[in-house]
Amino acid sequence: MSERLDAWPELDHAELAPMVDYVNRISQVAGKYTLDYPFEAGWGNVVLEVTPRGLGTPVFRHPDVTFTVHYRLLDGDVVIETDKDERRLPLTGGSVAAFYQAFCDAAVELGMPRPRTSLICEIPDSPATFEDDRAERTWDPHAARLMWQAMNMASSGLEAWQAPFLGHRPRVGVMWGGFDLSATRHRAQPTTPPKDAPTFMQNAQLNAYVSVGFSFKNVPDRPSIGMYAYIWPQPDGLEGRSWGVDGATWEADAGLVLLPWDVLRRTEDPHQAIVMFGDAVYQAAIDTADWPSDLVGPRVDGWRASRTPASTLQHMHG
Incomplete structure (x- = not known):
């Protein structure tokens, strides 16, 4: 039991709430780029991937630049990566407004468009825009x-x-x-x-x-x-x-x-x-x-199937 509980950590709502609120807001900055892409049923086009170090956007392919944004929760920074260069924005402190300004400055330097809207969405009692959110935030690693x-x-x-x-x-x-x-x-x-x-x-x-x-x-x-x-x-x-x-x-x-x-x-x-x-x-x-x-199809073990003689034979003759 102790090993399992260590692997699946205890989560305290009061402890995590300030960071959840902060990351929710700043993740919306790069998330806005997903709205430029074709709509998939149920907003399937907008989700951020859970990466080995945080949350990552899809790859955005514009005529003049291809880019992605990685919110590296384990490193306390945001990496904007393009086909030409990259920028790293620290998340050690400051406000959402300050982050948004730094993000837009970096985007312009990298030849990316700015997000087309700065509205904060789906967060009750929030300031209307990123520019308006000037509360000081503390990064909790x-x-x-x-x-x-x-x-x-x-x-x-x-x-x-x-x-x-x-x-x-x-x-x-x-x-x-x-x-x-x-x-x-x-x-x-x-x-x-x-x-x-x-x-x-x-x-x-x-x-x-x-x-x-x-x-x-x-x-x-x-x-x-x-x-x-x-x-x-x-x-x-x-x-x-x-x-x-x-x-x-x-x-x-x-x-x-x-x-x-x-x-x-x-x-x-x-x-x-x-x-x-x-x-x-x-x-x-x-x-x-x-x-x-x-x-709903059957759940099968692909690895086991890949080791059967028939699969091996097929691979050899493929």
């Missing part, structure tokens, strides 16, 4: 490492859950608006978003989907860290179901299935528990919302 470690471990489980799905499934990654790690499965079933929903939700909810993910702030106005899931549109019949892992519960008021981090890390195999949690949510979609069961 320990909190940054815990954040990365949690997202890295959750990513591994979510990627394993997604692997056998045969339908549209954007890559697992961080939605930089709400700052949640997301894995979604989509089906071609047009839906009607609520008319009073913000534009980004109107676009996200054009078709049915199942979402499973990890968040440092699962429920608004309630300290909570862990896995979440929901089915859009929300079907009836979710009360009283089993969600694959003891301690996972349906929270009707939030419209979410929740698996708290502290419960997850105490399971016998947290990685497999994420897969079981996701499978239970998808089974609920099958049972209550007529999702097709044949969109």
Whole structure:
């Protein structure tokens, strides 16, 4: 038990909240570039990858410059890399406004466009723009490492859950608006978003989907860290179901299935528990919302298959 708990660290909401809030804001700066690219169902085009050292954007290919931005949480800096040169911006202190100015200055020097908007989105009670956010921030290396470690471990489980799905499934990654790690499965079933929903939700909810993910702030106005899931549109019949892992519960008021981090890390195999949690949510979609069961293929061991005589023979003659 002690080895497992050491591997899956204890996460304290109060300790991590200031850093989560800071990284959420600055990650939106480079995240804005993803909005210039073709829209994928459920905003699959915008996610930031969980890298070996932090969070990375996709590669952006402009006519005059190709670039990527890497928020290196384990190093306390942001690396902007282009086909011509690179710049490193330290995150040792300062404000969001100061970071945004430094980022834009570096972008101009590297021949990149500035982000087309500086609006801060999906953060309640936030200043309107990056330029307006002048509160002084403190970089906490320990909190940054815990954040990365949690997202890295959750990513591994979510990627394993997604692997056998045969339908549209954007890559697992961080939605930089709400700052949640997301894995979604989509089906071609047009839906009607609520008319009073913000534009980004109107676009996200054009078709049915199942979402499973990890968040440092699962429920608004309630300290909570862990896995979440929901089915859009929300079907009836979710009360009283089993969600694959003891301690996972349906929270009707939030419209979410929740698996708290502290419960997850105490399971016998947290990685497999994420897969079981996701499978239970998808089974609920099958049972209550007529999702097709044949969109999920078998889970196979590719490495074992690659060592069979038939595979070896085929490789030799290929």
